[in-house]
Amino acid sequence: MSASLLAILVTSVLLAAVARRYDLSSLLFLVVAGLTVGLIPGADHISGIELDPDLVLYVLLPPLLWSAGLESSYVSLRENTRSIGLLAIGLPLATTAAVGFVAYRTVPELTLAAAFVLGAIVAPPDAVSASAVGRRLGLPRRTMTLLGGESLLNDATALTAYKVALAAAIGASTSLRAGLETFLVAALAGVLVGFALGKIVVFIRSRLDDPLAESAIGLVAPFLIYLVAEQVEGSGVLAVVVAALIAGQRHSTAGYAARLQDRAVWKAVQLVLESFAFLMIGLQLPAAVEGLKGTSAALIVTSALAVFATVIAVRLAWVYAFAYLPRLVPRIRSTEPPPVPGQVFVVSWAGMRGVVSLAAAFGVPLTTLSGQLFPGRPQLIFLTFVVVVGTLLLHGLTLPWLIRRLDGLGDQQRADLLAAAAAQDRAAQAAADRLDELLSDASTDVDARAADVLRAWNQRRRQTAWERIDDEGVESPMATFRELRLEMLAAERRAFLADRDLGRIDDEVLRAMLYGLDLEEAVLNRG
Template identity: 75%
Template sequence: MLVHDTDGAAAPVPDRLPDRIECMSASLLAVLVGSVLLAALARRFDLSAPLVLVVAGLAVGVIPGVGDVVDIELDPELVLYVILPPLLWTAGLQSSYMNLRTNKRSIGLLAVGLPLATTFAVAFVAYHTVPDLTVAAALVLGAIVARPDAVSASAIGRRLGLPRRIMTLLGGESLLNDATALTAYKVSLAAAIGAATGWDTGLVTFALAAAGGVVVGVALGAVIVFIRSRLDDALAENAIGLVAPFLVYLTAEQIRGSGVLAVVVAALIVGQRSTRASYETRLQDSAVWRAVQLMLESFAFLLIGLQLPTVIDELHGIPAWLIVTSSAAVFVTVIVVRIVWVYAFAYLPRLLFARVREAERAPTRGQVFVVAWAGMRGVVSLAAAFGVPLTVLSSAGSGSRAHRHGPTRWRPPRRRTGRRRRPTSGWTRCSPTTSPTSTTTPPTCCGRGTTGGAGRRGSGWPTTRTTRPSHRCRCSAGCGWRCWPPSGRRSSPSATAA
């Protein structure tokens, strides 16, 4: 489409927003339809639908031309607000409160203790293997990979016909580990971007988010049960059930609570009180949610495979040794921590406490082995990785060598010919004279300086040269200014002050 300006010349009209929305909607619809068809074919030929969908997504993403047509950049809000709440709601409705109560110790260790242990273990390993990674950024990475994917474990478990007790453990773990890992992710991310003033504030935020999620879940779950019990219309009751997970999730997030935990608690309450509904309502409700679960699980698995080209493109410019060593270290840490945790808490409490031996059955070696290896990661971890702001990446390392699981926007530092690389041990952190976002005004600890060019926040090379030739400064996002002497000897702020 062309328009004419004042001179009569034809000029093209920029792409309209409705056109871009229409293109994105068409891509999402194509992925949804294709995922459901592939899942139906996999079920028809008795194949593992999750594996088929992931492989199909990888194949579509790498085919020249096809990947450009179905080009979907994973939006974290799409997963956290659209896909995750219904899946958690379905898992909560299908869970038995009595089974969860019987295995509460094992489920609590898997759903609360294991994600936290994985977060700190991965953070420790990443901090010592990734150059210049801050503690907060390392904890963000640990929280991203700490959560096993409930969709993957449950889908493959049903496909293999695992015993009911194992499915109960995996289902109970999947109900609560989302709340633990995602809440830890939010707290660590707030610390990384400077929104949290200290780790004590982060712990308080974690506790308040968990408490808020439980309160919202209990309150809205009771309200939903009350409203549905007063209706005598199966269609209206199921319509309320379809919008319930989104209502609960958004309400909890608005009050700074854990939306994941709120959805889980509300679903458990509604599922426990489902006997109050009529037979027609329960029959329709079961069929509707099974269909929704199939659609969303298929869409999520295909979406994982389609993200491969994006991940590869975002890794451009990172040294190969950094990718291999850090990824291998994180991968091994995640597997080892889960195996050690499961085996330790499966046998040690029984050896040390007679009450545990009397209250619980002894797990078989096969059950412990399956649970120890049922730690697949899925689309929620990928969405959390995509949701890390660039501010965290630019301020994660003093040389801008930030790294995170999955795609990252890493820029190598500029190297000048004939000059020795500056050592990082001589950097001195000092307070800026202006706002933390300033990139042109040198701090007082560097002396009376002049701007040495257009500086960029978080870049890997100096942006300001002072009038004192013994020091150079650059701006670090969220951390103020940093100065270092050319010799690399450690200097104190008093020694560098004007």
């Protein structure tokens, strides 16, 4: 088993690299690759590996949530609290109820409680792919905030509803009041644990002057926070998200070396974990159909279509209803801009499910507390697989096309460039004012030539920010400067390598010199 998982991990990263090389959606590419392997005769030792719920919930989920939380904006999330709350709390509960009733009517093997378990399992969308597509195609900032905020919080709602429904399905005594209490306790405990441990992590990292140690603490923090929250009956998801938002706010004031290292480390971790998760999704096909022997094909198709259509319809109806109905309230109508139809449709269509849903499905026990087989477990796993793969392929393949063709989505990339250029202009003016203050100070001895170089460097940074907005194909003076300086850096690098090969400098000296060149090249290539 461990060797097979290692093979899957290595294969997933290689496939993701190939997809990125040819500008393909790596997540969809991995899902299709997994499905293909599942259909190959004799590949049972790979495709027959059943997804371990603990692997997903305790190994994959915490770092992915942490990484997403670090990149989120607390200010933007706070400004869109109502909309994100409706998507992350209201929509999963509505999906749980609607899918539960439809599944109960269309799948004879499912009891009502078991049907609600299925509803909770397929309720939380995985917005990783949608967010990736949106960033690449320039979705407006508010749309990205809604999708990101939803993906951070909806797992907590759905997994709590899953625990309540599962308790009822296996025969544990429960009630609506007990379920509501469970939900509130999990949410409150998760927030408190996340806040406390997030502050502790920030305190520890702020007292260190060691970027390597800071990154190491950041790597283990999400696992510890998730585990502690779950041990006290709290929501591990909420705990990690809250702690990540706290850490992300502090990150902007950390040292430059820690920021550079964290960015590189978490991008690599995110790629590895996401690649592994989505390849595993595709590989679950044999496990999903294994228990359906003897079930009518017509019944399988009918129930699959009914559940799949319900998942999509509920999201469409919910998003449109709560995009426009709140505007009937005069206060909301006067303080919030009207929704843009194209943006509303993109949010309603970005409902791709992911590995958390499959992990929850495989986590359903084989038997109830009475010792009887769990009602309809094979059907539940199969329907979850259909929803996850179906939404990934349907939404994942159509979203890029829709985003390019819908009006009113705006050009977020250009808006970001304008905002960045204006901010750089203000920062450059502040830098120039500070330089003038230092030069006017009689106690500061600065050579006139050094001051001229600093003024020229500051002006170049100001001009470069505005020239990024210019039309493509126009060769600006700053672009010429960049190309020439990159060629000079390449020549320096070759000279250092030649000195190393001739034995004039050691490899350790070489690495130190190359690090300086790499930082300068990164500055020239940014944006």
